[in-house]
Amino acid sequence: MAASLTVTLMLGGPSAEREVSLASGAAVAAALRRLGHRVVELDPQPEGWTLPAETDLVFLALHGTYGEDGSVQRRLEAMRVPFTGCDADASAVAFDKALTKERLVAAGVPTPRSRVVDGACPGWPEGWRPPVVLKPVCQGSSVGLQFVEHVDDFPRALAEAARHGSPVLMEEFIRGRETTVGLLDEQVLPVVEIRPRSGRYDYASKYTKAASDYFCPADFDADTTRRIQGAGLAAFVAVGGRDYGRVDVMVGPDGRPSVLEVNTLPGMTETSLLPKAAAAAGIDFENLCQRMVDLALARRGEGAREAG
Numbered sequence: 001m002a003a004s005l006t007v008t009l010m011l012g013g014p015s016a017e018r019e020v021s022l023a024s025g026a027a028v029a030a031a032l033r034r035l036g037h038r039v040v041e042l043d044p045q046p047e048g049w050t051l052p053a054e055t056d057l058v059f060l061a062l063h064g065t066y067g068e069d070g071s072v073q074r075r076l077e078a079m080r081v082p083f084t085g086c087d088a089d090a091s092a093v094a095f096d097k098a099l100t101k102e103r104l105v106a107a108g109v110p111t112p113r114s115r116v117v118d119g120a121c122p123g124w125p126e127g128w129r130p131p132v133v134l135k136p137v138c139q140g141s142s143v144g145l146q147f148v149e150h151v152d153d154f155p156r157a158l159a160e161a162a163r164h165g166s167p168v169l170m171e172e173f174i175r176g177r178e179t180t181v182g183l184l185d186e187q188v189l190p191v192v193e194i195r196p197r198s199g200r201y202d203y204a205s206k207y208t209k210a211a212s213d214y215f216c217p218a219d220f221d222a223d224t225t226r227r228i229q230g231a232g233l234a235a236f237v238a239v240g241g242r243d244y245g246r247v248d249v250m251v252g253p254d255g256r257p258s259v260l261e262v263n264t265l266p267g268m269t270e271t272s273l274l275p276k277a278a279a280a281a282g283i284d285f286e287n288l289c290q291r292m293v294d295l296a297l298a299r300r301g302e303g304a305r306e307a308g
Contacts, residue, residue, distance in 0.1 A: 004036045004037055004038065005037045005038070005056040005057065005293065005297070006037070006038045006040065006052070006054045006055055006056050007032055007037050007038065007039050007040070007055075007056065007057060007058070007059050007293065008040045008042050008051050008052055008055045008057075008058045008059070009025055009028060009029050009032070009039050009040065009041050009042065009058075009059045009061055010025075010042050010043075010044055010058055010059070010060050010061060010062050010067070010072065011024065011025025011026075011028075011029075011041060011042075011043060011061040011062065012025065012043035012044070012045065012062075013043065013044050013045065013062045013063075013064070013066050013067045013072075014044075014045050014065070014066055015062070015063060015064030015065040015066055015067060015068075016064055016065070016139065016143045016164070017063035017064035017067075017143065018064075020063050020064075020267060021061055021062050021063045021064070021067065023267075023269050024061040024063065024267055024268035024269055024272070025041065025061035025268075026269075027268055027269045027270055027285070028059060028061050028268050028289055029041060031285055031286045031289040032059070032289055032293070034286055035286055035289070035290055037293075040052050040055070044062070044066070044072065051079065051081060055081060056082075056297070056300070057081065057082040057083060057084070057293065057296045057297055057300065058076055058081055058082070058083040058084070058296075059083070059084050059289075059292070059293065059296075060072065060073075060083055060084050060085050060265055061265075061268055062265060063265055063267070064139065064143070065095075065138065065139070067265060068091055068094075068095050068263075068264055068265045069091060069092055069095040069096075069138065070088040070089065070090075070091040070092030070095065071088075073085075073086070073087060073088035073091050074088040082296045082297060082298075082299045082300045083296055084243065084244075084292045084293065084295070084296045085242075085243055085244065085245075085264055085265050085292075085296075086239075086240070086241050086242050086243065086245065086264040086265075087240070087242060089240055090239050090240035090241050090242065090264060091264050091265075093239045093240060094239045094241065094245075094261075094262040094263070094264045095138060095264070096137055096138055097135055097137045097138070097169045097261060098116050098137050098167070098169060100235075100239055100261060100262055101114050101169070103238040103239050104235055104238055104259055106238070107234060107235075107237070107238040108234075109231060109234045109235050109238055109259055110231055110256065110257055110258050110259060111235075111258055111259045111260070112171045112172040112173075112174050112250070112258050112260070113171070113172040114169055114170060114171040114172065115128075115169075115170050116137065116167050116168070116169055116170070117134075117158065117167060117168050117169075117170050118166060118167050118168075119158065119159070119161075119162025119166030119167065119168060120162075120166075123154070123155075124151045124154050125170065128170070130148055130149055130150055130151060130154075130173075131147065131148060131149045131173040132147075132148050132170055132171060132172060132173055133145065133146070133147055133148070133170075133171045133172075133173050134146040134147075134148060134157055134158055134161040134168050134169070134170055134171075135161065135168065135169045135171065136161055136162070136164045136165035136166070136167075136168055136169075137165065137166075137167050137168060137169050138165050139164050139165050143164050144160065144161045144162075144163065144164030144165065145161070146158070146160055146161045147173065171260075174250040174252060174258050175252070175253070176250050176251045176252040176253060176258075177193055177195075177218075177250070177251045178193065178194040178195070178196070178248075178250060178251075179191050179192060179193050179194065179218055179228055179248075179249050179250070179251055179257075180192045180194065180232075180246055180247065180248050180249065180273050180277075181228060181229055181231075181232025181233070181246065181247045181249055181277075182244075182245075182246050182266070182273065182274040182277035182278060183232065183233060183236050183241070183244055183245050183246070183247070184243075184244045184274075184278060184283070184288070184291060185243060185244065185291065185295055187281070188229040188232065188233050189274075189277035189278055189280070189281050190216055190217035190218075190277050190280040190281055191216070191217060191218040191220065191225055191228050191229060191277075192214055192215070192216040192217075192218060192273050192276055192277050192280075193214070193215045193216070193218035193219070193220075194212055194213075194214055194273075195212060195213045195214075195215070196212040197212060197213070214273070214276060216276050216277055216279075216280045217280055220251070220255075221255075223255075224251070224255040227255065227256070227257050228249050228251060228257045230257075231247075231249055231257040231258075231259050232247035232249055232257075232259070233247075234259075235247045235259045235262050236262060239262050239264075241262065241264060242295075243292065243295040243296070244266075244274070244291075244292060244295070245262060245263055245264050245266065246262075246263040246266035246273060246274050246277075247259060247261070247262050247263070248260040248261050248262075248263070268289075270285045274288075275288055
Protein backbone atom coordinates (compact mmCIF):
# COMPACT_ATOMS: atom_id res chain seq x y z
CA MET A 1 0.00 0.00 0.00
CA ALA A 2 1.37 3.41 -1.01
CA ALA A 3 1.69 6.16 1.57
CA SER A 4 -1.55 8.02 2.16
CA LEU A 5 -1.71 11.44 0.49
CA THR A 6 -4.09 14.36 0.35
CA VAL A 7 -5.05 14.57 -3.31
CA THR A 8 -7.04 17.49 -4.66
CA LEU A 9 -9.03 16.08 -7.56
CA MET A 10 -10.06 18.69 -10.12
CA LEU A 11 -13.13 17.67 -12.10
CA GLY A 12 -16.08 19.22 -13.93
CA GLY A 13 -14.95 22.67 -14.98
CA PRO A 14 -16.50 25.05 -17.52
CA SER A 15 -15.93 23.17 -20.82
CA ALA A 16 -18.30 21.44 -23.24
CA GLU A 17 -16.93 18.17 -21.83
CA ARG A 18 -18.02 18.88 -18.26
CA GLU A 19 -20.23 15.78 -17.93
CA VAL A 20 -17.48 13.49 -19.22
CA SER A 21 -15.05 15.08 -16.75
CA LEU A 22 -17.45 14.52 -13.85
CA ALA A 23 -17.64 10.84 -14.80
CA SER A 24 -13.85 10.57 -15.01
CA GLY A 25 -13.50 12.33 -11.68
CA ALA A 26 -16.00 10.08 -9.91
CA ALA A 27 -14.14 6.96 -11.06
CA VAL A 28 -10.73 8.34 -10.09
CA ALA A 29 -11.98 9.56 -6.69
CA ALA A 30 -13.35 6.11 -5.87
CA ALA A 31 -10.09 4.43 -6.91
CA LEU A 32 -7.90 6.83 -4.93
CA ARG A 33 -10.03 6.37 -1.82
CA ARG A 34 -9.81 2.59 -2.17
CA LEU A 35 -6.03 3.07 -2.26
CA GLY A 36 -6.21 4.88 1.08
CA HIS A 37 -5.72 8.47 -0.08
CA ARG A 38 -7.71 11.44 1.19
CA VAL A 39 -9.46 13.00 -1.79
CA VAL A 40 -10.75 16.57 -1.87
CA GLU A 41 -12.89 17.26 -4.95
CA LEU A 42 -12.60 20.69 -6.57
CA ASP A 43 -14.82 21.85 -9.43
CA PRO A 44 -12.94 24.86 -10.86
CA GLN A 45 -15.83 26.79 -12.34
CA PRO A 46 -15.27 30.08 -10.50
CA GLU A 47 -12.16 31.98 -11.57
CA GLY A 48 -11.04 32.41 -7.98
CA TRP A 49 -10.61 28.78 -6.95
CA THR A 50 -7.95 27.90 -4.39
CA LEU A 51 -6.32 24.64 -3.32
CA PRO A 52 -6.62 23.26 0.19
CA ALA A 53 -3.42 24.12 2.08
CA GLU A 54 -2.75 20.44 2.86
CA THR A 55 -2.73 19.39 -0.82
CA ASP A 56 0.12 16.98 -1.64
CA LEU A 57 -0.69 16.95 -5.35
CA VAL A 58 -3.46 17.70 -7.82
CA PHE A 59 -5.04 14.96 -9.91
CA LEU A 60 -6.49 16.48 -13.09
CA ALA A 61 -9.64 14.76 -14.28
CA LEU A 62 -10.63 17.77 -16.38
CA HIS A 63 -11.32 17.59 -20.12
CA GLY A 64 -11.66 20.20 -22.83
CA THR A 65 -11.22 23.97 -22.63
CA TYR A 66 -9.46 25.26 -19.51
CA GLY A 67 -8.70 21.73 -18.28
CA GLU A 68 -6.68 20.52 -21.24
CA ASP A 69 -5.54 23.70 -22.98
CA GLY A 70 -2.78 24.57 -20.53
CA SER A 71 -4.73 27.16 -18.52
CA VAL A 72 -5.11 25.23 -15.27
CA GLN A 73 -1.64 23.71 -15.72
CA ARG A 74 -0.05 27.15 -15.98
CA ARG A 75 -1.74 28.28 -12.79
CA LEU A 76 -0.67 25.13 -10.93
CA GLU A 77 2.89 25.59 -12.19
CA ALA A 78 2.88 29.12 -10.77
CA MET A 79 1.76 27.64 -7.43
CA ARG A 80 4.58 25.06 -7.69
CA VAL A 81 2.23 22.23 -6.81
CA PRO A 82 2.70 18.89 -8.60
CA PHE A 83 -0.14 17.75 -10.85
CA THR A 84 -0.87 14.76 -13.03
CA GLY A 85 -0.35 14.75 -16.77
CA CYS A 86 1.40 17.01 -19.24
CA ASP A 87 2.82 20.43 -18.46
CA ALA A 88 1.23 23.69 -19.58
CA ASP A 89 3.19 24.04 -22.83
CA ALA A 90 2.52 20.51 -24.08
CA SER A 91 -1.14 20.80 -23.07
CA ALA A 92 -1.55 24.03 -25.04
CA VAL A 93 0.06 22.55 -28.15
CA ALA A 94 -1.87 19.27 -28.06
CA PHE A 95 -5.21 21.01 -27.50
CA ASP A 96 -4.67 23.23 -30.54
CA LYS A 97 -5.12 20.95 -33.55
CA ALA A 98 -3.33 23.37 -35.89
CA LEU A 99 -0.27 23.59 -33.62
CA THR A 100 -0.31 19.82 -33.22
CA LYS A 101 -0.28 19.41 -37.00
CA GLU A 102 2.72 21.71 -37.26
CA ARG A 103 4.62 19.66 -34.68
CA LEU A 104 3.67 16.35 -36.34
CA VAL A 105 4.70 17.50 -39.80
CA ALA A 106 7.98 18.95 -38.51
CA ALA A 107 8.76 15.67 -36.73
CA GLY A 108 7.89 13.54 -39.76
CA VAL A 109 4.96 11.86 -38.01
CA PRO A 110 2.39 10.57 -40.54
CA THR A 111 -0.81 12.63 -40.36
CA PRO A 112 -3.61 13.50 -42.80
CA ARG A 113 -3.23 16.53 -45.03
CA SER A 114 -4.93 19.56 -43.51
CA ARG A 115 -5.47 23.30 -43.63
CA VAL A 116 -7.05 25.86 -41.33
CA VAL A 117 -10.17 27.65 -42.53
CA ASP A 118 -12.02 30.55 -40.99
CA GLY A 119 -15.60 29.98 -39.93
CA ALA A 120 -16.64 32.60 -42.48
CA CYS A 121 -14.83 30.88 -45.40
CA PRO A 122 -16.83 31.85 -48.54
CA GLY A 123 -16.63 28.53 -50.34
CA TRP A 124 -14.93 25.23 -50.99
CA PRO A 125 -11.12 25.63 -50.80
CA GLU A 126 -9.22 25.16 -54.05
CA GLY A 127 -7.08 22.06 -54.46
CA TRP A 128 -9.29 19.86 -52.28
CA ARG A 129 -11.73 17.07 -53.01
CA PRO A 130 -14.28 15.51 -50.68
CA PRO A 131 -14.59 13.68 -48.39
CA VAL A 132 -13.06 15.84 -45.66
CA VAL A 133 -13.43 16.22 -41.91
CA LEU A 134 -13.99 19.56 -40.17
CA LYS A 135 -12.98 20.07 -36.53
CA PRO A 136 -12.87 23.19 -34.37
CA VAL A 137 -9.17 23.86 -33.80
CA CYS A 138 -9.59 24.13 -30.03
CA GLN A 139 -12.17 21.62 -28.88
CA GLY A 140 -11.87 18.04 -27.70
CA SER A 141 -13.87 14.82 -27.56
CA SER A 142 -15.18 15.24 -31.14
CA VAL A 143 -17.16 18.36 -30.13
CA GLY A 144 -18.25 20.05 -33.38
CA LEU A 145 -16.84 17.28 -35.60
CA GLN A 146 -18.34 17.31 -39.10
CA PHE A 147 -17.94 14.90 -42.04
CA VAL A 148 -18.33 16.40 -45.52
CA GLU A 149 -19.04 13.96 -48.36
CA HIS A 150 -20.17 16.52 -50.97
CA VAL A 151 -19.02 20.04 -51.85
CA ASP A 152 -22.59 21.36 -51.51
CA ASP A 153 -22.61 20.27 -47.85
CA PHE A 154 -19.53 22.31 -46.98
CA PRO A 155 -21.13 25.66 -45.95
CA ARG A 156 -23.59 24.04 -43.53
CA ALA A 157 -20.94 21.72 -42.05
CA LEU A 158 -18.45 24.56 -41.66
CA ALA A 159 -21.02 26.74 -39.93
CA GLU A 160 -21.86 23.92 -37.52
CA ALA A 161 -18.20 23.21 -36.73
CA ALA A 162 -17.48 26.94 -36.29
CA ARG A 163 -20.42 27.22 -33.88
CA HIS A 164 -18.24 25.29 -31.42
CA GLY A 165 -15.16 27.41 -32.11
CA SER A 166 -13.37 29.12 -34.99
CA PRO A 167 -11.01 28.68 -36.78
CA VAL A 168 -11.68 25.16 -38.05
CA LEU A 169 -9.26 22.47 -39.15
CA MET A 170 -10.12 20.93 -42.54
CA GLU A 171 -8.57 17.49 -42.84
CA GLU A 172 -8.37 14.81 -45.48
CA PHE A 173 -10.72 11.96 -44.57
CA ILE A 174 -8.81 8.70 -44.14
CA ARG A 175 -10.84 5.57 -44.73
CA GLY A 176 -9.63 2.75 -42.57
CA ARG A 177 -9.64 1.38 -39.05
CA GLU A 178 -9.90 3.72 -36.07
CA THR A 179 -7.40 3.03 -33.29
CA THR A 180 -5.94 4.69 -30.25
CA VAL A 181 -2.57 4.28 -28.54
CA GLY A 182 -2.20 4.77 -24.80
CA LEU A 183 1.09 5.82 -23.23
CA LEU A 184 2.12 5.51 -19.60
CA ASP A 185 5.55 6.55 -18.29
CA GLU A 186 7.31 5.87 -21.61
CA GLN A 187 5.49 2.53 -21.98
CA VAL A 188 3.42 2.15 -25.15
CA LEU A 189 0.26 0.23 -24.25
CA PRO A 190 -1.62 -2.29 -26.42
CA VAL A 191 -3.53 -0.77 -29.35
CA VAL A 192 -7.29 -0.32 -28.97
CA GLU A 193 -9.45 -0.55 -32.10
CA ILE A 194 -12.75 1.34 -32.14
CA ARG A 195 -15.57 0.24 -34.40
CA PRO A 196 -18.42 2.77 -34.28
CA ARG A 197 -21.68 1.13 -35.32
CA SER A 198 -22.68 4.28 -37.21
CA GLY A 199 -19.44 4.13 -39.21
CA ARG A 200 -18.29 7.47 -37.78
CA TYR A 201 -16.64 8.00 -34.42
CA ASP A 202 -18.31 11.26 -33.46
CA TYR A 203 -19.45 12.54 -30.06
CA ALA A 204 -22.56 10.34 -30.04
CA SER A 205 -20.53 7.24 -30.93
CA LYS A 206 -18.14 7.97 -28.07
CA TYR A 207 -20.67 8.57 -25.33
CA THR A 208 -23.84 6.69 -26.28
CA LYS A 209 -24.02 3.28 -24.64
CA ALA A 210 -23.37 0.40 -27.09
CA ALA A 211 -22.81 2.83 -29.99
CA SER A 212 -19.26 1.54 -30.55
CA ASP A 213 -17.38 -1.72 -30.08
CA TYR A 214 -13.84 -1.83 -28.71
CA PHE A 215 -11.14 -4.44 -29.20
CA CYS A 216 -7.91 -4.56 -27.19
CA PRO A 217 -5.37 -5.70 -28.12
CA ALA A 218 -6.47 -4.80 -31.64
CA ASP A 219 -6.26 -7.56 -34.25
CA PHE A 220 -3.28 -6.37 -36.33
CA ASP A 221 -0.18 -8.29 -37.29
CA ALA A 222 2.98 -7.58 -35.32
CA ASP A 223 4.53 -5.22 -37.89
CA THR A 224 1.38 -3.11 -38.24
CA THR A 225 0.99 -2.98 -34.45
CA ARG A 226 4.56 -1.69 -34.11
CA ARG A 227 3.92 0.98 -36.75
CA ILE A 228 0.75 2.16 -35.00
CA GLN A 229 2.45 2.26 -31.60
CA GLY A 230 5.50 3.96 -33.06
CA ALA A 231 3.38 6.68 -34.66
CA GLY A 232 1.52 7.22 -31.37
CA LEU A 233 4.72 7.53 -29.36
CA ALA A 234 6.34 9.84 -31.94
CA ALA A 235 3.29 12.12 -31.87
CA PHE A 236 3.32 12.29 -28.06
CA VAL A 237 7.01 13.17 -28.08
CA ALA A 238 6.45 15.77 -30.83
CA VAL A 239 4.03 17.79 -28.69
CA GLY A 240 6.26 17.50 -25.61
CA GLY A 241 4.05 15.06 -23.70
CA ARG A 242 4.98 13.53 -20.36
CA ASP A 243 3.68 10.86 -17.93
CA TYR A 244 0.64 9.62 -19.85
CA GLY A 245 -1.68 10.37 -22.74
CA ARG A 246 -3.54 8.86 -25.65
CA VAL A 247 -3.00 9.30 -29.39
CA ASP A 248 -5.74 8.65 -31.97
CA VAL A 249 -4.49 6.93 -35.11
CA MET A 250 -6.28 5.94 -38.32
CA VAL A 251 -4.92 2.86 -40.07
CA GLY A 252 -5.38 2.74 -43.84
CA PRO A 253 -6.14 -0.41 -45.86
CA ASP A 254 -2.40 -0.66 -46.58
CA GLY A 255 -1.65 -0.81 -42.84
CA ARG A 256 -0.09 2.65 -42.72
CA PRO A 257 -0.89 4.68 -39.59
CA SER A 258 -1.98 8.31 -39.73
CA VAL A 259 -2.12 10.33 -36.49
CA LEU A 260 -5.28 12.36 -35.93
CA GLU A 261 -4.69 14.01 -32.56
CA VAL A 262 -3.06 13.81 -29.14
CA ASN A 263 -5.08 13.69 -25.91
CA THR A 264 -3.19 14.89 -22.84
CA LEU A 265 -5.99 14.21 -20.30
CA PRO A 266 -7.85 11.21 -21.73
CA GLY A 267 -11.05 9.85 -20.24
CA MET A 268 -10.60 8.07 -16.92
CA THR A 269 -13.73 6.05 -16.29
CA GLU A 270 -13.04 2.35 -15.83
CA THR A 271 -14.33 1.72 -19.38
CA SER A 272 -12.44 4.60 -21.03
CA LEU A 273 -9.86 3.82 -23.70
CA LEU A 274 -6.65 4.48 -21.76
CA PRO A 275 -7.78 2.29 -18.83
CA LYS A 276 -8.80 -0.42 -21.35
CA ALA A 277 -5.31 -0.37 -22.84
CA ALA A 278 -3.69 -0.39 -19.41
CA ALA A 279 -5.84 -3.36 -18.35
CA ALA A 280 -4.68 -5.26 -21.43
CA ALA A 281 -1.11 -4.61 -20.26
CA GLY A 282 -1.92 -6.01 -16.80
CA ILE A 283 -2.43 -2.65 -15.06
CA ASP A 284 -5.79 -2.45 -13.30
CA PHE A 285 -7.63 0.84 -12.77
CA GLU A 286 -6.43 1.42 -9.21
CA ASN A 287 -2.81 0.76 -10.15
CA LEU A 288 -3.16 3.04 -13.17
CA CYS A 289 -4.37 5.89 -10.95
CA GLN A 290 -1.56 5.22 -8.46
CA ARG A 291 1.04 5.27 -11.25
CA MET A 292 -0.28 8.67 -12.35
CA VAL A 293 -0.05 9.93 -8.76
CA ASP A 294 3.50 8.59 -8.39
CA LEU A 295 4.66 10.28 -11.61
CA ALA A 296 3.30 13.64 -10.42
CA LEU A 297 4.65 13.17 -6.90
CA ALA A 298 8.15 12.65 -8.28
CA ARG A 299 8.07 16.33 -9.31
CA ARG A 300 7.24 17.58 -5.81
CA GLY A 301 10.83 18.60 -5.18
CA GLU A 302 10.94 20.96 -8.16
CA GLY A 303 9.93 23.94 -6.03
CA ALA A 304 8.27 24.98 -2.82
CA ARG A 305 4.54 24.48 -2.89
CA GLU A 306 2.46 27.65 -2.69
CA ALA A 307 -1.10 26.40 -2.70
CA GLY A 308 -3.93 28.88 -2.60
